Amino acid sequence: xxxxxxxxxxxxxxxxxxxxxxxxxxxxxxxxxxxxxxxxxxxxxxxxxxxxxxxxxxxxxxxxxxxxxxxxxxxxxxxxxxxxxxxxxxxxxxxxxxxxxxxxxxxxxxxxxxxxxxxxxxxxxxxxxxxxxxxxxxxxxxxxxxxxxxxxxxxxxxxxxxxxxxxxxxxxxxxxxxxxxxxxxxxxxxxxxxxxxxxxxxxxxxxxxxxxxxxxxxxxxxxxxxxxxxxxxxxxxxxxxxxxxxxxxxxxxxxxxxxxxxxxxxxxxxxxxxxxxxxxxxxxxxxxxxxxxxxxxxxxxxxxxxxxxxxxxxxxxxxxxxxxxxxxxxxxxxxxxxxxxxxxxxxxxxxxxxxxxxxxxxxxxxxxxxxxxxxxxxxxxxxxxxxxxxxxxxxxxxxxxxxxxxxxxxxxxxxxxxxxxxxxxxxxxxxxxxxxxxxxxxxxxxxxxxxxxxxxxxxxxxxxxxxxxxxxxxxxxxxxxxxxxxxxxxxxxxxxxxxxxxxxxxxxxxxxxxxxxxxxxxxxxxxxxxxxxxxxxxxxxxxxxxxxxxxxxxxxxxxxxxxxxxxxxxxxxxxxxxxxxxxxxxxxxxxxxxxxxxxxxxxxxxxxxxxxxxxxxxxxxxxxxxxxxxxxxxxxxxxxxxxxxxxxxxxxxxxxxxxxxxxxxxxxxxxxxxxxxxxxxxxxxxxxxxxxxxxxxxxxxxxxxxxxxxxxxxxxxxxxxxxxxxxxxxxxxxxxxxxxxxxxxxxxxxxxxxxxxxxxxxxxxxxxxxxxxxxxxxxxxxxxxxxxxxxxxxxxxxxxxxxxxxxxxxxxxxxxxxxxxxxxxxxxxxxxxxxxxxxxxxxxxxxxxxxxxxxxxxxxxxxxxxxxxxxxxxxxxxxxxxxxxxxxxxxxxxxxxxxxxxxxxxxxxxxxxxxxxxxxxxxxxxxxxxxxxxxxxxxxxxxxxxxxxxxxxxxxxxxxxxxxxx
Numbered sequence: 001x002x003x004x005x006x007x008x009x010x011x012x013x014x015x016x017x018x019x020x021x022x023x024x025x026x027x028x029x030x031x032x033x034x035x036x037x038x039x040x041x042x043x044x045x046x047x048x049x050x051x052x053x054x055x056x057x058x059x060x061x062x063x064x065x066x067x068x069x070x071x072x073x074x075x076x077x078x079x080x081x082x083x084x085x086x087x088x089x090x091x092x093x094x095x096x097x098x099x100x101x102x103x104x105x106x107x108x109x110x111x112x113x114x115x116x117x118x119x120x121x122x123x124x125x126x127x128x129x130x131x132x133x134x135x136x137x138x139x140x141x142x143x144x145x146x147x148x149x150x151x152x153x154x155x156x157x158x159x160x161x162x163x164x165x166x167x168x169x170x171x172x173x174x175x176x177x178x179x180x181x182x183x184x185x186x187x188x189x190x191x192x193x194x195x196x197x198x199x200x201x202x203x204x205x206x207x208x209x210x211x212x213x214x215x216x217x218x219x220x221x222x223x224x225x226x227x228x229x230x231x232x233x234x235x236x237x238x239x240x241x242x243x244x245x246x247x248x249x250x251x252x253x254x255x256x257x258x259x260x261x262x263x264x265x266x267x268x269x270x271x272x273x274x275x276x277x278x279x280x281x282x283x284x285x286x287x288x289x290x291x292x293x294x295x296x297x298x299x300x301x302x303x304x305x306x307x308x309x310x311x312x313x314x315x316x317x318x319x320x321x322x323x324x325x326x327x328x329x330x331x332x333x334x335x336x337x338x339x340x341x342x343x344x345x346x347x348x349x350x351x352x353x354x355x356x357x358x359x360x361x362x363x364x365x366x367x368x369x370x371x372x373x374x375x376x377x378x379x380x381x382x383x384x385x386x387x388x389x390x391x392x393x394x395x396x397x398x399x400x401x402x403x404x405x406x407x408x409x410x411x412x413x414x415x416x417x418x419x420x421x422x423x424x425x426x427x428x429x430x431x432x433x434x435x436x437x438x439x440x441x442x443x444x445x446x447x448x449x450x451x452x453x454x455x456x457x458x459x460x461x462x463x464x465x466x467x468x469x470x471x472x473x474x475x476x477x478x479x480x481x482x483x484x485x486x487x488x489x490x491x492x493x494x495x496x497x498x499x500x501x502x503x504x505x506x507x508x509x510x511x512x513x514x515x516x517x518x519x520x521x522x523x524x525x526x527x528x529x530x531x532x533x534x535x536x537x538x539x540x541x542x543x544x545x546x547x548x549x550x551x552x553x554x555x556x557x558x559x560x561x562x563x564x565x566x567x568x569x570x571x572x573x574x575x576x577x578x579x580x581x582x583x584x585x586x587x588x589x590x591x592x593x594x595x596x597x598x599x600x601x602x603x604x605x606x607x608x609x610x611x612x613x614x615x616x617x618x619x620x621x622x623x624x625x626x627x628x629x630x631x632x633x634x635x636x637x638x639x640x641x642x643x644x645x646x647x648x649x650x651x652x653x654x655x656x657x658x659x660x661x662x663x664x665x666x667x668x669x670x671x672x673x674x675x676x677x678x679x680x681x682x683x684x685x686x687x688x689x690x691x692x693x694x695x696x697x698x699x700x701x702x703x704x705x706x707x708x709x710x711x712x713x714x715x716x717x718x719x720x721x722x723x724x725x726x727x728x729x730x731x732x733x734x735x736x737x738x739x740x741x742x743x744x745x746x747x748x749x750x751x752x753x754x755x756x757x758x759x760x761x762x763x764x765x766x767x768x769x770x771x772x773x774x775x776x777x778x779x780x781x782x783x784x785x786x787x788x789x790x791x792x793x794x795x796x797x798x799x800x801x802x803x804x805x806x807x808x809x810x811x812x813x814x815x816x817x818x819x820x821x822x823x824x825x826x827x828x829x830x831x832x833x834x835x836x837x838x839x840x841x842x843x844x845x846x847x848x849x850x851x852x853x854x855x856x857x858x859x860x861x862x863x864x865x866x867x868x869x870x871x872x873x874x875x876x877x878x879x880x881x882x883x884x885x886x887x888x889x890x891x892x893x894x895x896x897x898x899x900x901x902x903x904x905x906x907x908x909x910x911x912x913x914x915x916x917x918x919x920x921x922x923x924x925x926x927x928x929x930x931x932x933x934x935x936x937x938x939x940x941x942x943x944x945x946x947x948x949x950x951x952x953x954x955x956x957x958x959x960x961x962x963x964x965x966x
Contacts, residue, residue, distance in 0.1 A: 023048045053094040055121075055151045057163040060128070061087040066201055068170060068261040074163060077170040077261055079201035080227050081137030084167050085130050090151055092121035099154045102129065106147030109136055110167070119151075133167045137227075141202040142259045144168035170261040171202035175268040176230060178250045183272050184292045184407040185239045185246075193218075194234040195250040195268070199225035204258055211235050212249045214242075243274050243334050244371060245294070273405045275373050276336030280412065280438035283468055285326065285377040286492055287315060290407035293374070298367035301402045305349075308358040308378055312494075314409045317380065320494045322358035324348060326379035328391060329364050334373065342374070344391070354381075366402065382494040383440070411498060412439035414490040419504040424539035424567045426598075427479050427506055433462065433472035435488050440467035442493045451483040478506040508600035510537040511545065511591045513607035514570065523614050523717060524582040524647065530575045532589050540567040541597055548593045549575040553585045582615035582647050615647025618720035619713045621727035622685055626692070626709050628729075632736035633833025636692045640711040640727065643685045646720045650679040657692050658710035661703040664728060666712055679713075695833060698735045705733040736833035741777035743828055743840050744808070753844045761846035763816055764853060765947075766894025769846070770813040771824070773800060779832035784810040787827065791820025791848070800826070815894075816848045851895040851947035858922075860889035860902075860941045860953055867964040877958035882932050885958070888925040889916055893945040900924040901942045907935025907960075913942075931960045 003009065017023070026044040059073040064084040068077040078084045092098055099120040104112050111134040119127055131149060146166050153159035176196035185191045193211050203226045210220045211233075219235030249269040256263065273292040281288075289311070293301060308322045329344040344364035352358060366372055417434040425431050435444050444464070447456035462470035470490075478484065487501040517531040534547060542564045549558040556577050565571055579585060590606040592599065599605060625639040638657055644650050655677055658670040672692050679686060698705050710728040719725055746754035748761045748771055763769055775781050784800040800810035816822075823845045829837040862885045867878040879885060887902040900916040916924035931937070938957050944950040 053096065053098050053153050053156050053159040054092070055098070055100050055153060055159060055161045056091045056093050057149060057151050057161045058089045058091070059086055059163060059165070060089050063087075066170065066172070066261050075166040075168075077168045078133075078135055080135055080139045080141075080169050080203065082201075083132050083134040085132050086165055087128055087130055088149065088163065089126050089128055090119055090121070091126035092123055094153075094159070095123050097122050098159075100151045101154060103150050103152070104131075104147055105150070106165075107145035110134065110145040110147075112147055131165060133165065135167065135169050139169050139202070141169060141171040141199075141204045168259075169202045170259060171204045171227075172200040172260050172262045172265070173204060173207060173225075173252045173258065174198050174200065174262075174265040175250055175252060178248060178268050178270050180248065180270070180272055182406055182408045183270075184290055184405040185237075185272055185274050186278075186290070186407060187239050187241050187243065187274060187276050189277070190236045190238050192234050193237050193248055193250075194232060196230050196232045197223065197225060197252055198228075198230035200228055201261070203227045203229070207258065208253060208255075209233055210251050210254060211237075212247075212251065213237060214247055215249070239274055241276075243276055246272050246274050248272060273371060275332070275334065275371075275407075278332045278336045278373070278375055279338060281328070281330045281338055281341075281375065281377060283437075283439050284379075284383075285328065286379050286383050286412050286439045286494070286496065287311070287410070288375045288377045289409050290332075291374045291376070292405040293366055293372045293402050294370070294405070295402065296369040297402065299365070299402075300363055301366045301404070302361060302363040303376075303404065304361045306360060306362060306376075308360075309353075309356060311378075311409050312380065315411045315496055317494050317496050319355060320380040320382050322354045323379050323381045323384065324354065324358070324360075325391075326377070327362065328377040329362065330375050330377060332373040332375065334371065341391075380494045383492050411496050412437060412441075412492070413498050414438070414441070414444065414488055414500055416486060416488060416500060416502045419486065419502075420567075421502050421504075423504045424509075424537070425478070425504065425506055426509060426539045426541075427481055428477050429539075429542075430475040430477055431504075433460070433476060433486075435462060435470040435490070437468050437470070437490055439492065441470070441490045442467075443491055444470040445489045446472070447487040447489070448478075449485040449487065450480070451485070456487070481507040505538065507538045508598050509539045509541050509567075510600040510604070511535075511541070511565075511597065512537060512604045513589050513591060516587055516589055516607060516609040518587070518609065518611045521614055522579065522611060523616055524579050525616065525720065526718070527576060527578050528613075530577070530587065532573045532575060533570055534565070534573065534591055535568070535570045536565040537568060538600060540569070541565050543597060545597065546592060546594070547573055548588075548590045549577075550588045550590075551577060551579070551585055552588070553581070553583070554579055579613040582613045585611050585613055587611060616718060616720040617644050617648050617650035617653075617679065617681060617715050618646030619643075619650060619653065619679060619715060619725040620645055620721075621711055621713060621725055624709065624711045624727040624729040626729045626731050629705070629732035629734050630696050631734050631833070632698045632705075633695045635694055636696045636731070637689050638692045638709055638711065638729075639687055639689045640713075641685055641687045642679065642713055642725075642727075643683060644679040644681040645683055646681055649681055650715045652716040653677050653679055654714045654716075655688055655690065656712050656714070657690055658712070659692065659707050659731075660710075661699050661707055664708040664710045666710055666726065670710070677713075696733045698733050705735060707731040707733065737779060738832075738834050738836055739778070739830075740836050740838040741775055741781055741828045741830040743826065743838055744774040744776060746774070746826065746840060746844060747772045748844065748846050753846075754840050757844070763846060763848050764894070765816055765819055765848055765851045766853075766896075768813055768815050769822075770811065771800075773810045773826050773828070773840075774808050775810065775826075775828045775838075776808050777828075777830035777832075777836075779830045779836075781808075781810070782829045782831040782835060784829075785827040786812050786824055788822065788824045789843075790822060791818045819848050819850055822846050822848060851893075851945065851949060853894060854949040854951040855891050855893040855897060855943040855945045857941050857943055857951055857953045858890045858892060860887070860956075862887045862939065862956070862958060865958065878964050879931060879958060879960050880964060881934060881960055881962045882930050884930055885928045886925060887914060887916065887928065887939065888923060889941045889943070889953075890921075890923050891941070891943045892922045893943075893949075896946040897922075897924075898944050898946045898948075902926070902928075903940050903942055904928065905938040906933050907937065908933065916941075934960055934962065 024046045029041045031038050062076045064076050064078045065082040076084050102117045113132045115130040148164050150162045176198050178195045181192045205224045207223050210217050218237050221233045223231050251267040327346045329342045331339045331342050333339050342364050346362050348360040414435050414437045418432040444462040446460050448458045460472050464470040483505050489499050491497050512535045514533040514535045522528040544561050546561050558575055560573050588608045621642045623641045656674040657672045658666050659672050660670050709731050713725045751761050752758040773784050786798040789795040800812045803809040823843045825840045825843045827839050829835050864885045865877045866880045891900050902914045904912050914926050916926045918924050938955045940955040941953040
């Protein structure tokens with residue numbers, strides 16, 4: 001900090017370079033006060049080199065055994081037990097030679113190897129080395145290993161670089177095949193759908209495999225698959241009723257829960273055809289196979305190499321002789337019914353043996369669009385119930401290629417007709433056994449099993465008169481009340497055996513009262529229909545079944561019988577009864593009241609239901625009041641008095657008024673008005689006022705105004721005693737007067753023109769016309785109408801206004817708009833019911849002449865003056881030089897104003913004018929020009945109407961000056 005003269009000291013600085021390169025170092029001593037020489041205050045050192053060390057790692061490529069690309073070179077996948085090889089570039093990014101060691105860290109159970117682990121590199125030099133990662137052979141799908149590769153300088157451990165490698169084991173799930181037992185499936189039969197699923201590269205667990213028919217899942221399995229292994233799954237599909245082409249699809253891991261390196265092979269589909277069960281064509285044929293041929297081609301289809309001996313083996317028929325004359329081809333509709341027997345050609349192969357090697361070819365002609373269905377029928381000679389002659393014929397040569405869909409080989413079958421499926425039968429009663437076979441059978445045996453027991457309780461041999469319908473002769477019954485299985489074994493002469501079974505039950509019938517249906521609101525003294533539903537469960541009753549119906553409160557007991565009732569049959573029985581009183585009633589229904597039938601459960605043979613019988617109102621009209629007499633045309637009201645003496649509140653009763661001048665029948669044609677009312681059953685008198693007529697009418701003169709007015713009240717249900725809900729009264733209507741009203745006088749502008757004309761009426765165009773009619777009548781005047789015809793012969797009907805001061809006067813005033821002759825007459829109507837009218841005649845005329853009256857200038861003035869002093873009592877208007885004035889005028893005319901002008905005379909006698917513009921309410925205005933001439937100005941108004949009549953006002957004056965005070 002302080003040096004004596006001649007002293008020196010050492011100073012040290014620390015510098016850490018941030019990057020390599022060549023630098024110049026400078027040391028500078030600042031100038032101090034009084035220093036005379038500063039040239040040696042700076043020292044520098046040039047070409048100071050800074051060196052560096054550094055390394056980088058970069059993955060440049062990766063190879064593996066499976067086609068997988070993660071998008072990153074340091075991530076890949078491999079098969080279980082296989083190797084992924086990463087090519088890594090190591091580079092010396094320092095500025096001096098250096099040696100780097102490469103090390104590995106990561107998952108211990110995976111194998112990883114370096115092709116080289118030490119590198120000496122000059123600055124900027126790079127080399128490649130490989131890292132091989134091998135997964136364990138038993139590793140599972142989607143397991144992965146992460147390794148860190150590190151390159152480190154041997155001279156400076158801080159100089160290093162790392163790269164992370166991620167290797168995953170991935171599998172590839174795939175579907176090897178999808179198949180069905182038969183590509184032609186039959187509705188309501190079961191076919192097996194199978195699929196083989198494989199897993200490449202790695203084992204996979206919990207693989208969801210789904211089988212779909214027409215995109216609906218019909219079965220699924222979860223499976224485990226080893227590396228490069230496969231598994232077959234199968235499901236049984238009961239074919240539903242949709243016929244035609246059906247799509248079967250198998251999909252694997254649909255939700256993509258299992259990672260794979262190839263997702264494109266996870267589904268596979270096939271098509272099958274479904275047809276309705278084809279009916280058996282003929283009872284003399286015992287075996288068949290169905291085919292479906294789709295498409296629209298026409299040609300000869302040929303099925304070659306059919307080995308009927310092998311077909312028979314499929315049906316467990318051995319060492320039987322194929323009947324070559326039995327071959328038939330039958331075409332079917334899509335609904336399974338026979339369409340026709342078709343022409344075909346059957347040729348035997350060489351060296352054929354009908355018992356051990358019966359083979360040959362079948363051809364027939366196919367045409368038409370869509371799917372065609374066929375069955376090939378055949379038989380053996382042992383089943384020769386009827387002699388079969390060959391039906392083979394020649395077919396067109398050169399068969400075309402068709403796609404055949406084949407069904408399972410099928411033999412004839414048997415159906416259990418009786419006993420009924422899951423039927424119930426009473427103990428010790430006859431149970432009919434009836435079996436029908438599709439083809440002629442040689443023998444049919446039935447075995448009966450109790451539920452849970454595997455040995456038959458009984459075996460019976462059936463008999464038949466036609467080899468197709470088989471029955472058990474005589475009566476056959478069961479005493480034990482258990483569930484039974486009937487097993488039917490049917491055989492033909494070739495030894496083919498078909499077995500079918502079903503279930504039935506032995507037990508007592510269970511007669512049940514299911515329900516008692518009663519109307520929701522039954523009423524006293526009103527017939528009620530009650531519907532009783534009885535049911536017989538488990539078995540039927542062939543005897544007469546008696547049913548009792550009882551209403552205790554009414555002491556009613558009724559019986560009805562039915563001749564029999566079937567198993568699970570429901571029967572409705574109607575009981576009709578009339579309650580004599582209102583209130584709560586108990587209805588009891590009992591089946592078999594004498595216990596004549598052995599019933600499984602008598603606890604449900606009886607049922608009781610409670611019903612409330614509603615009371616009825618009793619409406620009594622005590623009187624009908626109408627004010628009489630009334631004047632014709634007046635409104636007439638009728639008051640009806642009534643009470644409810646019944647057992648119920650009467651809601652929504654209809655009260656109706658009737659009228660007739662003769663005998664009253666209370667009919668629809670006599671109905672005048674109606675309303676609805678509620679009447680409590682309080683035995684009190686109530687009343688209701690209704691309007692009978694808006695205007696009373698006198699009616700037929702022969703009755704002299706006499707009317708019979710009737711009233712009737714109708715409850716919304718019915719009346720307990722219907723005879724007292726009527727009432728009537730007598731009415732007299734006074735006849736209305738029929739005299740015309742008097743037209744006393746008509747004036748036009750105060751000149752009498754009717755009934756006698758006392759002068760001509762002439763009106764100037766634009767003036768008003770006032771028409772006054774003086775009319776009277778004893779019933780008063782209802783209205784007065786003016787029929788006014790204009791000079792152009794158009795007319796108008798106008799209602800006149802009645803005067804407030806004198807009600808006999810009716811007035812109409814209007815302004816004339818057209819020249820010429822006007823004519824009119826008036827129609828006067830009185831205020832009686834008959835509306836009598838009187839018309840003035842002849843028509844009255846008046847003349848409208850052209851306009852000869854000049855306009856009226858009501859007012860005019862100028863505004864905008866700068867000063868308005870008074871001089872010797874007169875007001876002087878003063879305007880400064882070069883300013884404007886606004887001139888306004890109010891002008892009126894009966895016809896219309898054509899133009900309004902302001903005339904202005906200058907001080908030197910020069911005359912000019914300003915056209916004034918209309919601004920509303922008969923006012924006109926405009927501005928003058930700038931007035932520059934000094935002196936006295938004079939102005940007046942000139943107005944002319946549309947008929948050329950004009951008017952000039954008196955003049956007014958004003959002064960223009962340069963100083964208002966001069």
